[in-house]
Amino acid sequence: MDYISVAEARGLKGLRLVLSAGVPGPWGIAAKALFKVRAVPFVAVRQEIMQPNEDLVAWTGRRNAPVAVYDDEPGLDNWLDIVMLAERLGSGPSLLPADPIDEALCLGFSAQICGHGGYAWSRRLMMTREGTAAPQPPELMARRQAMMSGYGMRPDAPENAPQRAIKILHGLVKQLYHQRERGSDYLVGDHLSACDIHWAAFSQMAQPLTLEECPFPVGMREMYDQMPPEVRAAGDAILIEHRDRIFARHIGLPMEF
Ligand SMILES: N[C@@H](CCC(=O)N[C@@H](CS)C(=O)NCC(=O)O)C(=O)O
Numbered sequence: 001m002d003y004i005s006v007a008e009a010r011g012l013k014g015l016r017l018v019l020s021a022g023v024p025g026p027w028g029i030a031a032k033a034l035f036k037v038r039a040v041p042f043v044a045v046r047q048e049i050m051q052p053n054e055d056l057v058a059w060t061g062r063r064n065a066p067v068a069v070y071d072d073e074p075g076l077d078n079w080l081d082i083v084m085l086a087e088r089l090g091s092g093p094s095l096l097p098a099d100p101i102d103e104a105l106c107l108g109f110s111a112q113i114c115g116h117g118g119y120a121w122s123r124r125l126m127m128t129r130e131g132t133a134a135p136q137p138p139e140l141m142a143r144r145q146a147m148m149s150g151y152g153m154r155p156d157a158p159e160n161a162p163q164r165a166i167k168i169l170h171g172l173v174k175q176l177y178h179q180r181e182r183g184s185d186y187l188v189g190d191h192l193s194a195c196d197i198h199w200a201a202f203s204q205m206a207q208p209l210t211l212e213e214c215p216f217p218v219g220m221r222e223m224y225d226q227m228p229p230e231v232r233a234a235g236d237a238i239l240i241e242h243r244d245r246i247f248a249r250h251i252g253l254p255m256e257f
Pocket of ligand 1: 020027063077078079147
């Protein structure tokens with residue numbers, strides 16, 4: 001995937017999407033897919049994972065990714081703000097269900113998948129606890145620790161994370177079976193909506209794609225695939241069938257990052 005630098009991006013108009021270069025960060029993968037489905041053109045801007053990214057902070061006030069910057073508007077990094085920007089700038093079928101109750105359900109599922117304290121948030125805390133990474137130099141450990149403190153790492157956080165992740169998976173599984181019974185291929189209503197895209201992007205933290213589908217950097221697939229047995233057991237096959245369908249029909253593979 002081609003990236004431009006922050007300095008180059010600052011001189012442009014239109015949508016610039018800051019992404020973690022070289023890694024399939026699920027928040028970034030989701031943002032990219034949302035803009036793709038809404039046919040919003042963007043240029044990708046490079047963020048370096050675990051680094052201070054001072055030029056990005058000077059531009060947007062954020063160190064991490066994704067950040068979506070449209071024209072001279074303030075940069076957006078929250079998943080909901082990004083959905084709403086894709087809605088505003090895009091065309092074609094909406095990412096939000098037409099029925100207001102369905103919209104609330106869709107955004108509720110999305111919040112559970114990618115919001116603070118949600119599924120991915122909890123899985124990230126677990127990954128750290130599992131100590132999946134091979135022994136690393138002290139400087140890298142320090143950078144990782146600094147990054148994790150920005151992602152809700154507190155002494156008790158990893159203890160509660162598995163139960164939170166399991167609860168959210170159970171809800172998604174229940175809903176998918178319910179939808180299957182009513183003849184729908186989607187999490188809410190009868191059409192693709194934002195929560196389907198969010199689940200596809202974040203399903204990597206339940207069962208990673210293959211290396212052909214997603215050419216992970218060394219060690220990252222293994223890290224995504226490590227989880228306590230009770231969390232793995234909550235990952236019913238219907239979740240993976242759903243994400244495979246969403247990638248095949250709406251997003252496309254292999255993943256590029
Ligand atoms: N902005 C997101 C979180 C984004 C996030 O967690 N980004 C990660 C992965 S996509 C990242 O940039 N990691 C690399 C880093 O922190 O340097 C939110 O609203 O919760």
